[in-house]
Amino acid sequence: MPRTPVSRLLDADAPRITFGADYNPEQWTPETWADDVRLMREARVNLVAINIFGWAQLEPLPGQYDFSRLDAVIELLHENGIAVDLGTGTASPPPWLTAEHPEALPVTADGTRRAFGGRQGFCPSSPVYREHALALVEQVARRYGTHPAVKLWHVSNEIGCHNAHCYCEVSAAAFRRWLEKRYGTLDALNEAWGTAFWSQRYAAWEHIQTPALTLATGNPAQAIDFRRFSSAELLEHYVAERDLIRTHSSVPVTTNFMVTAHIQALDYWTWAPEMDLVANDHYLDHRLPHPTAELAFAADATRGLAQGEPYLLMEQASSAVNWQPRNIAKGPGEMLRNTLTHVARGADGISFFQWRASVQGSERFHSAMLPHGGTDTRVWRDVVDLGGMLERLAEVTGTRVVAEVALVFGWEAWWITDLDSHPTAELRYLEQVHRAYEALRASGVTVDVVAPGAPLDDYRLVVVPALHSVSDTVAERLERFVAEGGHAVITFFSGVTDEVDRVRTGGYPGAFRELLGVSTEEFFPLHAGETVRLDDGSTADIWTERLHPRGAEVLASYLDGPLPGTPAVTRNAFGDGTAWYLATNLDSAALTRTLREATARAGVALNPALFDTELEVVRRSGPQGDYLFVINHGATDARHAARGYDLIEQAEVDGVLEIAAGGVRVVRLEPEAAHTSASAPRPDETNETKVTS
Incomplete structure (x- = not known):
């Protein structure tokens, strides 16, 4: 099924x-519903997700369904021109399911079976859960599959957030079936797993268990x-719900991913092709050193999952969340900047968790579009302003x-990179990805x-x-890219x-030795x-690492440490292109400087006026024109070269765009200006783009 454009929902x-x-x-209460709908219209809300956690209301006892309240809510929203993203309600089972079938509860790696009372309290492989969940989906899809208010189906919610890994006997049996399908024979599995080590060779499928906690x-x-x-197990159930919905409805189906810094349970590259449109939840994470940079990375990654097409931001926070050690409220204009960062980087839909702040439950201190303080609050005024702004940006979609x-x-x-028994526990994969991303972002x-x-x-x-x-296929594709004139920067431990995580012998970096023109004989991690x-x-x-050039040019070497005089940064001509190797964890300034040089040598236009500023500049382009998003994350006013029409201020921009501290601008560029913006000056050329304060 082709992807559904978010803007056409x-x-x-x-x-x-x-x-x-x-x-x-x-x-x-129903009285509050009427007030909610009135305020939604004031804020220009046009799509709400409902029935996300509705299972216990719809099926209070097994097989006893009550749709009266959901019917009333859907009709009320429809009468007021508000479309529905309808949840299947399967995100968390009701009390009766695990009370009658405690074996459906998940088991953690230490063998503990967790109790009912949170959310997602089920084993993903449980046939009991799956049977009852699909029975509910059948009822919901049959009842609302052709309702004109329903514009999107929302399977479950944040799948795998809490229960992605279950270690019970049911999961073990499902794991064995998956392994047998993947490998075919025990000999193939033993070879892939290297079970000759520590007497782990399997002689029967039934001997294989889930990787629960072990002594060593x-x-x-x-x-x-x-x-x-x-x-794959959770994806299989998503597909089962989706396919059941499709027997009753032609409306697109999706679920909300969690492309964010602390959720790694699902391989979204395998999930994305199964979505009718890609949706993501994202919250600023103040446990990170650069939360705004991580937001931008998550937006770009979500767009990548959508194969470059626009995506739907299914959840974000209007202000603070409730689940971090310190739940920091957003400052003036921050919610607007966060939102426009998503739009700049590909979102054609913006939603929040949630509409009205809860007064009970564990999320009662999570912010909402309508906060506890009501409409006489900064958050509410910002929400109303945002609704008007998004209407003015419709042509960007x-x-x-x-x-x-x-x-x-x-x-x-x-x-794989974050497994134990590696050369150093200080190497964390996502930190390395974020560092590279932040260096590129700091260069505009x-x-x-x-x-x-x-x-x-x-x-x-x-x-x-x-x-x-790295598989041979991945390595060969990167080699071909460079040989045909591309440029690549590869960092250590690659x-x-x-x-199957089998070490490539003959010297590190294994799959990339020839491409990089180097060979490493031994890693030398540093002390904390x-x-x-x-x-x-x-x-x-x-x-x-003890690295030897094998044709590569040495750009920097160690002066001290365990390997004085040993190359640390190299560059290698390979075919018509160039491959760089960063064999150490460069400081932020050096990493940024190196990536800027590699970017410039690759022929990518750089604008030095954006270097190390707090001005974020992104361009979206389509048949209807080019649009320049300029977001000022700084505390001082800024200027940026642009010529066109400002969709936010609804004013002409004649060469210089003024962006107030903490402000945002979106300019529909004139054709010549679009070309200029796409080809910003190189560092050695006259720079006509100025950023000042």
Whole structure:
């Protein structure tokens, strides 16, 4: 089924940015519903997600269904011109299911069976859960499949957030079936898992268990296959719900991904092709050093999952969340900047969790579009302003983000690189990805996030951070890209193992030795807090390695540490292109400087006026024109060269765009200005773009 454009969900003749929230009317009285709908119209809300956690209301006892309240809510929304994203209600089973079938509860790695009372309290492989969940979906889809209010189907919710990995006997049996289908024979499995080590060779399928906690470290290949299985098991159930819905409805079906810093359970590269449109939930994470940069990365990654097409932001927060150690409220204009970052990077739909702030339950202090304080609040005024702004940006919908640089990122790579028994516990995959992304963002470079092995023909530069496990196919595709004139930057601990995490012998970085023109004989991780100096004035930490050039040019070497005089940064001519190797964890300034040089050498236009500023500039382009998004995350006013029409201020821009501190601007560029913006000056050319304060 072809992807459904987000902007066409509401009206096929008039593309619009969808705007709304999760709505939980079951928490409120019908009198409150009427007030909610009136305020939704004031805020220009046009799409709300309902029945996300409605199972216990719809089926209070097995087989006893009551749709009266959901009927009333859907009719009320429809009468007021508000479309429905209808949940299947299967995200959390009702009390009766696990009370009558406690074996359906999930078991953790320590063998503990968790109790009812949170959410997602079920084993993904449980036949009891699946049978009752699909029975509910059948009832909901048959009843509302052709209702004109329903514009989108929402399967479950944040699938795998809490229960992705279950270690019960039912899961073990399902794992064995998955393994037998994957490998065919026990000999093939034993070879892939390296079970000759520690007397782990299996002689019967029934002897294989889930990788629960062991006294010593477990088998890494088994651990990775269990993660693959767990992702596939949940996807299988998503597909079952989706296909059942399709027997009653022609409306698109999706679920909300969690492309974010602390959720790694599902391989979304395998999930995305099954979605009628790609949707994501994202919340600022104040546990990270650069939450706004991570937001931009997540937006780019979500767009990558959508193959460059616009996506739907299914959830974000109007202000604080409730689940971090310190739940920081958003400052003036921050919610608007966060939202426009998503739109700039490809979102054609914006939604929040949730519409009205709950007064009970564990999320009662999570922010909402309508806060506890009501309408006489800054949050509410910002929500109303945002609704009007998104209406003015409707013409942007359907355009695509323009990028000439790709950043390789994968969930499997995340799982594998973060396993134990590696050279250092300080190397964390996502941190390396974020560091590379932040260095490019600090240089004003827009990035497409792509899967390992993705087509690279549209890019000038590909950045590959810490891609530890690499198949021959992935390695060959990157080699071909460089040989045909592309440029690549690969960082340490890449290419070391194959797709089953078997070490490639003959010297590191394994799969990339020939491409990079180097060979490493041994890793030399650094002590905690230890740094080394390089002869180009930079410093590094975490990692060094005994590297030998095999044709590569040495750009920087260590002055001290365990390997003085050893190359740390190299560049290799390969075919018609160039491949860089960063064999250490360069300090942020050095990493940024190196990636800027690689970007410029790749022929990507750079604008030095954007370097290390808090001005975010992204371009979306389509048949209807080019649009420049300029977001000022700084505390001072800024200026940026642009010529066209400002959709937010509804005013002409004649060469210089003024962006107030904390402000945002979206300019429909004149054709000549669009070309100029797409080809910003090189560092050695006259720079006509100014950023001042």
